[in-house]
Amino acid sequence: MEINAAYNSLVAVGDSFTEGMSDLNADGSYRGWADVLAGRLAARSPGFRYANLAVRGKLIGQIVEEQVGLAAGMKADVVTLVGGLNDTLRPKVDMVRVRDLLTEAVERLTPSCGQLVLMRSPGREGPVMQRFRPRMEELFAHLDALAAEHGALVVDLYGAPSLGDPRLWDVDRLHLTADGHRRVAEAVWQALGLAPEEDWRTPLPPGARAGWADRRIADARFAREHLGPWIGRRLTGRSSGDGRAPKRPELLPYEHPAGP
Numbered sequence: 001m002e003i004n005a006a007y008n009s010l011v012a013v014g015d016s017f018t019e020g021m022s023d024l025n026a027d028g029s030y031r032g033w034a035d036v037l038a039g040r041l042a043a044r045s046p047g048f049r050y051a052n053l054a055v056r057g058k059l060i061g062q063i064v065e066e067q068v069g070l071a072a073g074m075k076a077d078v079v080t081l082v083g084g085l086n087d088t089l090r091p092k093v094d095m096v097r098v099r100d101l102l103t104e105a106v107e108r109l110t111p112s113c114g115q116l117v118l119m120r121s122p123g124r125e126g127p128v129m130q131r132f133r134p135r136m137e138e139l140f141a142h143l144d145a146l147a148a149e150h151g152a153l154v155v156d157l158y159g160a161p162s163l164g165d166p167r168l169w170d171v172d173r174l175h176l177t178a179d180g181h182r183r184v185a186e187a188v189w190q191a192l193g194l195a196p197e198e199d200w201r202t203p204l205p206p207g208a209r210a211g212w213a214d215r216r217i218a219d220a221r222f223a224r225e226h227l228g229p230w231i232g233r234r235l236t237g238r239s240s241g242d243g244r245a246p247k248r249p250e251l252l253p254y255e256h257p258a259g260p
Contacts, residue, residue, distance in 0.1 A: 009049040014082040016056035022170035023181040033184035042254040052248040060084040072112035079113040088135035116152040122163035
């Protein structure tokens with residue numbers, strides 16, 4: 001049963017997860033779960049409007065400073081806020097400050113939109129996840145408390161084993177594949193009370209485990225192409241989002257992309 005089908009606008013706030021990395025369009029731009037969700041909502045609501053303010057690499061302080069005010073001013077039916085995870089992955093982080101900034105964001109966005117949607121972000125299994133799990137779970141516990149206090153929805157991707165499958169993650173081990181993003185869009189769709197089109201929690205079919213040599217080759221490629229540059233940016237205080245503008249900075253009518 002559908003709880004509410006009257007969604008006429010969506011604003012997405014956050015970092016690379018919401019920008020859509022690594023779900024590539026044919027032209028080299030990124031799509032991602034928020035674009036997929038917007039397309040599905042637009043198909044049922046003529047004149048549907050969509051903005052995506054998310055920029056890769058942003059910390060929660062930057063999201064609050066650069067995106068929250070803009071999003072609040074758009075008065076959308078739905079606002080999604082996913083942030084803070086980049087902070088938890090830093091070698092040093094002030095979790096009290098992260099919690100305070102998330103509280104500020106929620107308190108500013110809630111009265112300005114019809115429905116605020118928060119997320120417990122997914123995480124693939126592995127040593128990095130294990131190292132930062134306590135911080136992530138502290139972040140998610142705070143999100144749950146904020147949602148309960150302010151009437152926000154929480155989409156629990158962290159608790160879905162299917163999204164921990166390495167096959168749903170790109171070679172950088174930080175961003176979901178197109179299939180992963182599609183599942184996230186379906187999860188948010190269902191959280192908004194819309195009729196399910198699939199079970200986004202369904203595990204992938206069993207697959208053959210890569211051999212030792214193939215895993216070491218993949219590890220070496222990951223270290224060379226992704227881990228090394230990521231560490232370099234942390235050491236120099238740079239971000240992959242420096243100087244980058246949001247891909248959809250204005251709340252405008254959504255147009256379905258041409259082609260497949």
